[in-house]
Amino acid sequence: MKKTNRYLSMLSLLLVVAFGLMACDSNSTAATTPAANTAVAAAATATSAPAMAVATATTGAATDAKATATTAPVAPAAATDVPPAEVSDAACANAGKVDVSKVKKIAIESGATLRFSGWGNTSEQQVTREQLCRFKQAYPTIKVIYEPIPDNYESKLKTQISSGTEADVFYVNPPLTDLLVSSKKLLKLNDYMSEANMKKSDFFESLINIFSRGDDVYGLPKDFGSIIVFYNQDIVAKATGAKAPPADGNWTWDDYSAFAKSLVSGTGESKVFGTMHQPDYARWLPFALANGAKVLSADGKKSAINSAEAKAALDWYYGLYKDGTAGESKLVSAGWPGEAFGKQKAGFVIEGGWMIPFLKDSANGFNVKWSAAPLPKSPKGTYGDLLFTNAYSARADSKFPKAAAALVTFLSGPVNQEAVLITGFAVPTLKGYESNAYFTDHAAEKALYATASFGTVDYYGPATGVVQKTMSDAMNALYLGKVDTAGALKQMEDGINAALADI
Amino acid sequence: MAVKSLPPQRQGMKRKTRENVAGWLFLTPYLISLIVFTFGAIAYAVYISFTDLKLFGEANYVGFGTYGRVLDPAAPLNKFWKALGNTVIFSVVVVFFQTWLAILFAVVLNSKIRGQRFFRIAWYLPSVTASVVISLIFFWMYKQQGVINYALGAIINNTLGLVGVHFEPVAWLDNTTTALPAIMTMNIFTTIPTFMVMFLAGLQDIPTDVYEAAKIDGASARRMFWSITLPLLRPVIFLVTVLGTIGTLQVFDQIYVMTNEGGPLDSTLTVAYLIWFEAFKRNNLARSAAISFILFVVIFVFFLVQRRFLDRNATD
Numbered sequence: 001m002k003k004t005n006r007y008l009s010m011l012s013l014l015l016v017v018a019f020g021l022m023a024c025d026s027n028s029t030a031a032t033t034p035a036a037n038t039a040v041a042a043a044a045t046a047t048s049a050p051a052m053a054v055a056t057a058t059t060g061a062a063t064d065a066k067a068t069a070t071t072a073p074v075a076p077a078a079a080t081d082v083p084p085a086e087v088s089d090a091a092c093a094n095a096g097k098v099d100v101s102k103v104k105k106i107a108i109e110s111g112a113t114l115r116f117s118g119w120g121n122t123s124e125q126q127v128t129r130e131q132l133c134r135f136k137q138a139y140p141t142i143k144v145i146y147e148p149i150p151d152n153y154e155s156k157l158k159t160q161i162s163s164g165t166e167a168d169v170f171y172v173n174p175p176l177t178d179l180l181v182s183s184k185k186l187l188k189l190n191d192y193m194s195e196a197n198m199k200k201s202d203f204f205e206s207l208i209n210i211f212s213r214g215d216d217v218y219g220l221p222k223d224f225g226s227i228i229v230f231y232n233q234d235i236v237a238k239a240t241g242a243k244a245p246p247a248d249g250n251w252t253w254d255d256y257s258a259f260a261k262s263l264v265s266g267t268g269e270s271k272v273f274g275t276m277h278q279p280d281y282a283r284w285l286p287f288a289l290a291n292g293a294k295v296l297s298a299d300g301k302k303s304a305i306n307s308a309e310a311k312a313a314l315d316w317y318y319g320l321y322k323d324g325t326a327g328e329s330k331l332v333s334a335g336w337p338g339e340a341f342g343k344q345k346a347g348f349v350i351e352g353g354w355m356i357p358f359l360k361d362s363a364n365g366f367n368v369k370w371s372a373a374p375l376p377k378s379p380k381g382t383y384g385d386l387l388f389t390n391a392y393s394a395r396a397d398s399k400f401p402k403a404a405a406a407l408v409t410f411l412s413g414p415v416n417q418e419a420v421l422i423t424g425f426a427v428p429t430l431k432g433y434e435s436n437a438y439f440t441d442h443a444a445e446k447a448l449y450a451t452a453s454f455g456t457v458d459y460y461g462p463a464t465g466v467v468q469k470t471m472s473d474a475m476n477a478l479y480l481g482k483v484d485t486a487g488a489l490k491q492m493e494d495g496i497n498a499a500l501a502d503i
Numbered sequence: 504m505a506v507k508s509l510p511p512q513r514q515g516m517k518r519k520t521r522e523n524v525a526g527w528l529f530l531t532p533y534l535i536s537l538i539v540f541t542f543g544a545i546a547y548a549v550y551i552s553f554t555d556l557k558l559f560g561e562a563n564y565v566g567f568g569t570y571g572r573v574l575d576p577a578a579p580l581n582k583f584w585k586a587l588g589n590t591v592i593f594s595v596v597v598v599f600f601q602t603w604l605a606i607l608f609a610v611v612l613n614s615k616i617r618g619q620r621f622f623r624i625a626w627y628l629p630s631v632t633a634s635v636v637i638s639l640i641f642f643w644m645y646k647q648q649g650v651i652n653y654a655l656g657a658i659i660n661n662t663l664g665l666v667g668v669h670f671e672p673v674a675w676l677d678n679t680t681t682a683l684p685a686i687m688t689m690n691i692f693t694t695i696p697t698f699m700v701m702f703l704a705g706l707q708d709i710p711t712d713v714y715e716a717a718k719i720d721g722a723s724a725r726r727m728f729w730s731i732t733l734p735l736l737r738p739v740i741f742l743v744t745v746l747g748t749i750g751t752l753q754v755f756d757q758i759y760v761m762t763n764e765g766g767p768l769d770s771t772l773t774v775a776y777l778i779w780f781e782a783f784k785r786n787n788l789a790r791s792a793a794i795s796f797i798l799f800v801v802i803f804v805f806f807l808v809q810r811r812f813l814d815r816n817a818t819d
Contacts, residue, residue: 155783158558179786183559330674333648465784466580473768480679498579 082125084115084147092133100138102415105406106195112403113143115167119153123357127425134419135410142403161185168398169407172219173390174210174459180393186218187394192405193217198413204452207429210459211391219391220412223426226385226451227286228444230341230355231348233369235272239263239347247443249374249383249450253287253316256376260325263347273346276337277317277326279479281471282386282458283337283350286375288313289456290384295471295496300461303496305471306489312379314485318478328479342366350375352388353427353448372444374451385455389429421445427452463499470495552792562789569793583794585769586777587801593687593773594751594805601691601698602743608695609702610732630696638760641689645675645761676761679770686757686771694750698743705739706732741813748805752798755779774798 085091118128125148132144147167149156154176160166161180172180180186193199200208203221211219229245236242242262245251251259260274277283285295293310296303320326327346334340337349338358343366349355359366377383392411394404410416417428421438427449433439439446460467474491477483483491552569554562573583612623629637644650652672659670675685709732717727733740755775758765764780765772774794782791 158783158786161559179559185559330647330677333646469764476768495580502579 082148082150084145087129087132087136087144087146089136091129092136095130095133096419098134098137098415098419100415103138103410103413104195104197105138106192106402106409108139108142108403108406109400110141112141112400113145114169114398114400114403114407115145115147116407117147117149117157117167117170119149119151119171121150125150127420127423130423131411131416131420134416135407138410138415139403139406142400142406144407164397166395168400168404169392169394171222171390172211172393174457175462175464177211177219177391177393178462181213181218185396187396187398187401187404189217189220189394189405189408190215192402192409193220196406196409196413198409202414202431203412203429204431206387206455206457207389207452210389210457211393219393220408221389221391221429222412223420224387224389224429224452225352225354226387226448226455227283227350227352228375228385228447228451229348229373230351230370230444231373232341232344232346233371235263235265235344235347239265242347244371245373245376247373247446249377249447251376253376253379257316257320257325260320260347264325271327271332272344273327273332273340274325275320275327275348275350276329276340276346277321278328278337279472279475281468281475284314284317284475285458285471286350286384286386287317287378288384289386290375290382291378292380292382292384295467296460296500301500303493303500305496306493311485311489314478314489318485321479341370342368344368353444356424356444372447374447383454385451387451387455387457389457460496461500463502466499466502467496470499548792548795551789552796554789556789558786558788565789569789570797573790573793573797582765582769582772582777583774583797586765586772586774589683589769589771590752590754590773590775591801593683593690593754594748597687597690597694597751598744598747601694601747602740604691605695605698605743606702606733606736606740608699609706610728612699612703613706626699627696629693632693634693634756635760637689637693638757641685642676642761645685647672647674647677651675677767679767682762682766682771686761689761690751690754690757694747698747701739701743702736705736709735737813737815741809744809744813745806748809749802752802752805774801 116132120128125146128148129146132146136142136144153171154173157166157170157176158179172186177186190200198220200212200215200217207221207224208217211217211221231244233244236244239262242259245255245259263272263274265272285293288305288310291309291313293307293313294304296305321328327340329335329337329340332340332343332345334343334345337346338351338355340346341349341351341355342359342364358364359368359370375383375385392408394401394408398404412429414428414430417430418433418436420426421428421433421436424438424442424445427433427445429452431453433449439449458464458468471492474483474488474495477491478485478488551562553564553566555565555569556562572578573581575581576584608626612619612626616622646652652675656670656672659668664670673681675681713731713735714727717731722730753775754773758771758773758776759779762771765776775798778791778794778798781787781794
């Protein structure tokens with residue numbers, strides 16, 4: 001009798017547990033518990049989601065550009081929540097010193113305390129802390145509290161702004177800027193800039209115009225990413241008739257095709273492709289832009305993508321994929337081309353600055369001897385590229401607007417940007433660094449910096465996300481054989497016009 | 504009597520009032536949080552679904568305009584109907600298979616087989632693991648050079664390969680035809696155990712003398728299953744079907760983790776994902792709220808239909 005009682009009570013306990021679990025889990029949305037987060041961190045390595053492994057100087061927009069429509073989605077990031085911490089003198093004991101006499105200081109409030117938020121993994125956070133330490137050398141009376149937001153930055157920032165609890169200074173990307181400027185949440189920086197002896201024209205036009213409305217500046221560009229060629233020096237050396245691309249970028253699309261073809265080797269599972277041509281708009285568009293194509297009309301109200309220039313670029317880009325010279329990452333079981341390059345399954349890839357820390361990270365276990373070169377010029381002889389950028393902005397209703405502006409102008413100012421350049425973390429957004437000593441033996445950074453003068457920012461107004469997805473979806477349809485290149489461009493045109501009509 | 508006692512009536516009322524007051528006091532904290540965070544939030548969502556609120560914007564009343572825009576198939580880039588189609592297919596297939604397989608597993612586990620306790624624990628594990636973790640693991644398994652393709656290749660090439668059939672590795676999550684079935688399979692696998700436990704409980708409720716009587720009458724095992732077990736399990740089947748439908752019509756985290764914004768060319772886009780997408784990526788709160796309420800209506804209609812056909816206790 002007692003035994004059945006015990007079994008019955010155990011069974012009822014099991015049922016209660018089952019009901020409880022089902023009530024909060026089962027098919028419905030499951031809360032990611034801390035245990036799940038660490039399990040996620042263990043299960044998802046650097047090779048599964050580029051957004052996690054690599055969060056470099058480039059933007060949230062760039063991480064979207066990395067994860068194409070067909071490759072790994074942005075999995076819940078492995079980074080855990082980092083508590084806000086004051087950037088104190090003790091924390092800055094090891095930071096390098098800067099020549100603060102070169103900084104033109106602006107007037108600030110006394111006793112100012114600033115909160116600063118940004119995205120980035122642990123190594124990025126460390127770089128940011130060093131920058132904040134330099135800021136403290138220039139403005140010792142300002143107290144700075146650093147609150148990193150390693151994942152879901154946009155959602156978290158929007159939630160904070162809804163409740164008025166956002167930081168005083170934070171990163172913004174172009175879509176966020178649009179949203180926040182129209183709802184008047186960002187501080188206008190012009191007066192503070194002139195006080196700090198900085199002009200709008202000190203920055204590359206394409207970069208600063210995205211964060212300005214006419215002459216009113218609402219964000220100062222922090223850094224930028226773009227697309228260049230990363231090639232495997234060993235594969236190039238072993239291939240017959242392969243010549244490394246020139247460091248000044250003076251090569252054509254035909255040179256590029258010949259180069260890719262010369263690097264192809266092997267068949268089947270052991271095939272090494274010349275390069276990776278993903279069905280991702282952000283990899284094809286640089287070539288189309290170089291050829292003179294435009295995504296939107298001049299007034300930004302209609303699509304302009306269905307043009308002869310864009311078709312020529314798409315025909316050429318897709319052609320290399322069709323004849324097997326270029327592959328895509330999923331064919332070599334990689335999440336994205338960077339991973340394929342690291343695994344030495346591609347002779348070269350067209351990627352951005354995020355490749356540098358990704359290839360260097362010993363956790364990924366890649367051992368590739370690589371160098372970099374700019375993209376080729378178009379058949380018209382012109383250069384073009386896609387830029388991904390973000391900026392520092394200050395909140396309009398900050399309690400210490402002058403101090404906030406001081407932080408923004410310092411971080412994007414020449415003293416700090418040059419210090420960041422030397423650490424190899426990012427390339428500057430200010431003009432005039434072409435002949436900097438750092439670039440002499442850093443080919444990738446040099447090629448990246450050069451793109452700012454002829455590149456176009458990857459931003460298309462409030463419907464940017466949909467425009468980007470439309471272009472990638474059309475390329476996906478092309479690669480799946482559902483349309484030809486003319487049909488793909490028509491699909492892009494219809495989709496973009498629909499997206500612009502939906503605002 | 505030495506002690507003067509109150510008339511029983513007044514004593515009873517006082518106790519009852521005291522008990523009532525105590526009951527309400529215990530309930531109040533939970534009630535307040537329920538009213539504010541659940542009902543209050545729902546009421547606010549209903550309100551904004553009748554406006555055109557965008558993030559950080561102002562709410563202007565537009566009546567049924569937002570609902571009209573969501574339900575309009577000709578509206579530019581309106582993915583609602585595709586998402587609804589995907590969700591309904593997902594729900595019907597998953598609920599069907601998970602109910603039948605759960606009954607099957609429960610019947611197997613209820614019989615006196617060897618290792619019963621081990622199987623009960625092993626088969627219950629998928630329900631205990633967080634769905635995000637399982638999604639990630641399956642994401643890895645479904646890769647083109649992942650475990651599933653490897654296993655299928657090994658099996659098929661070694662058996663049917665002798666007659667010339669060769670298995671090509673399939674990119675399960677990248678094909679428009681296989682992406683949704685792949686996620687459905689994963690979902691069925693994850694949710695069978697929970698419902699299996701419910702069926703087990705239901706099975707153990709059935710008195711054994713009914714089976715004995717049937718056996719005396721000469722019924723086979725299969726006849727007993729169809730004519731005795733299933734009808735007596737009807738309330739549990741109703742419960743499992745309803746819960747399964749409600750859950751599958753709201754599937755979100757598998758789509759979020761395993762696909763990129765709704766799968767290859769929107770083939771795995773679901774309504775719950777669209778709700779999140781409209782709110783957090785397109786900053787369109789009013790549209791997101793409208794879709795939520797349309798989903799609520801859909802789920803409620805499904806529930807009413809199932810109640811009509813499956814619930815014997817329902818009075819129409």
